Amino acid sequence: MTNTDLSVLKGRQRGNWIRLRTIILLRWVAIVGQLAALVVSQQIYRLDLPMGACLMVVGVAVIGNLLSLFIFPENKRLSETENLLMVLFDLLQLGMLLYLTGGLNNPFSILIIGPVMVSASALSLRSTVFMGLTAILMVSLLSQFHVPLRTEQGFIMRIPDIFVFGAWASIVIAVVFLSVYSRRVAVEMHAMSDALQATQIALAREQKLTDLGGVVAAAAHELGTPLATIKLTSAELMEDFADRPDLRDDAALIRDQADRCRDILRSMGRAGKDDLHMRSAPLSALIEEAAEPHTARGKQIHFLVAEANDESAGPQPTVYRRPEIIHGLRNLIQNAVDFAAANVWIESEWSADRVTLRIMDDGPGYPVDLIGRIGDPFVRRRRTPDQGTPRPGYEGMGLGLFIAKTLLERAGAELSFANGIDPGHARAGQSAQCGAIVELTWPRHALDADPGDRALGPNQQITG
Incomplete structure (x- = not known):
């Protein structure tokens, strides 16, 4: 996977994922709510509101929505800057409406945190910090400057200053805490989504490679006999030359075999065939296949088989060559080779009901502070300047x-x-398996190939 692919997967351009239509729909909902609040306040609670100014503020939002509908296509996706401006407009429009309706004396002042949450969930960290500071500044101004709420009789409705301060403090805390919380959750969800997408890409690629290997093996297996016949018959033709009457039969045979080769190539070219020889393999062959791309990287890979203590374990299991197992083992072996000093050990053992693999190296091992988080996507570890980068060319994200x-x-x-163990505790003359250790355990029935699948016969078309 290239750096460009990783850039896309990590979501560096997520700011333009939001459609303009979504923002417009949410704004219509907010406009309806604002109008309903104004009508209820005036008609039911008999508050004396500057209705003209309030309707003008709401009308600005209506005009903005209508212009967006007519100017831009419905499927337009907003850029990071356009999204920021849209959310900032909603925050300022809400702040102006609160200024006209009592400031922090208005219980709807808590809605100021809404645009900040949208920014924390969808926009960049810089945009979220800007929105948060703007919201805090706005709340601070509204606590001091606003048009007071009045009843029809002219009484000013206001809460004690201690409650105004409490409202200010609660909104500021909510803006800070909820924005950090929303940002953290959104980043983790995006990282998990990206990592799962990368997993699907890796699995699809491994599946194609496995199918291709089956196609090649099937071609070699199925075309061997007709090509050998063609070679033999051609040799006879070269010896007998063209004036011999029996060459007519040989020529017919060549034609038939050539037709057979054509039919086989045609059937394989459409979808490929699943070669029965490639469907399953001994466990050791599967491990060696997974390790093969890393055997020539300057590190010694040792394949070990632990002695079985259970007499019922039987011979080495024959397992399915599943692409997810091959690719998963290959990634673990690559990680061991990347960090090993000189040696990597792959140990296998099995019993009647379990199969166990251990991948070990003589490298520095896993960082103690990250060992509990191994397997999480996009894990970063800060390095001190003297540590350097033990694996050049890798971003170290745990993907x-x-x-x-x-x-x-x-x-x-x-x-x-x-x-692993401390290298100082290793016996003399023995390499210390003191680095990272990965242990994998399967129920044996999850790996064992069905004996019926090992029987030879006509290769079947690849489906799905």
């Missing part, structure tokens, strides 16, 4: 481990992460 963990857990595995 690879998240993809591996998600794919392997989908295949029924349980994963645990730990650090």
Whole structure:
């Protein structure tokens, strides 16, 4: 996955995901609510409001909505700046309406936090900070400057100053706390969404590679006999030359075999075939296939088989070559090779009901402060200047481990992460498996290939 792909997945351009139509719809709801509040205040509670000025403020929002509907297409998506201006307009319009209706004496003043929450959920951190500071400044001004609420008899309705201060403090705290909370939740949701999307991309790519391997194997398997026949017959033709009567039969045979090759290529070119030889493999072959891209990267990969203590464990299990298992193991092995000093060990063992793999290295191990968060997407760790970057070319966001963990857990595995022994405790002459350790455990029935699937026969068309 390229840096450009990661840039898109990390949502750096999320500010333009909101449609103008959504903002317009929400603003219509706010306009209806404002008009209803004004009518109820005047007609039922008999408040003496500057109705003309209030309706003018509401009318500005109505005009803005109508202009947006007629000027821009319905499916227009707003940029970060346009979204900020839209939300800022709503905040200022609400602030002006509160100024005309009692300031913080108006219980609807709590609605000021609404535009800030929208900014925290959808816009950048810079925009959210700007909106939050604007809201706090507005609340501070409204606590001192506003048109007082009056009844029809001319009585001024106001709450004690201590309650005004309490309202100011509660709104400021709500703006700060809720904006931080909303921002945190939104960032985590976006990160998880991006990581799951990356997982789907990785799985789809691995599935295509697996299907391609099946197609190639099926081609070699199915075309072997006709191509050998063509070669043999051509050799006979070269020896016998063209004046021999029996060459007519050989020519017919060449034609038939060529037709057969054509039919096979045509059927494979449409969808490909699932080669029965590629559907399942011994556990050791699956592990070696997953590790193969990293065997030539300057680190020694050791494949170990633990001795089974259970006599009922039987021989090495034959497992399905599932793309999610291959890709997940490949990511874990890549992580071990990236950080290993010189050696990586992949140990497998099985019993009658479980299959266990351990991937170990002699590197520095997992950071202690992050070991409980391994497998979370986009995990960043601050480095001190003397630490440097142990893995150049990688952004260190934990995306690879998240993809591996998600794919392997989908295949029924349980994963645990730990650090190995202290290298000073290793026996003399023995390499210390002192780095990171990943242990994967499957119920055996989740991996074992059905014996019926191992029987040879006609290769079936790939479906789905």
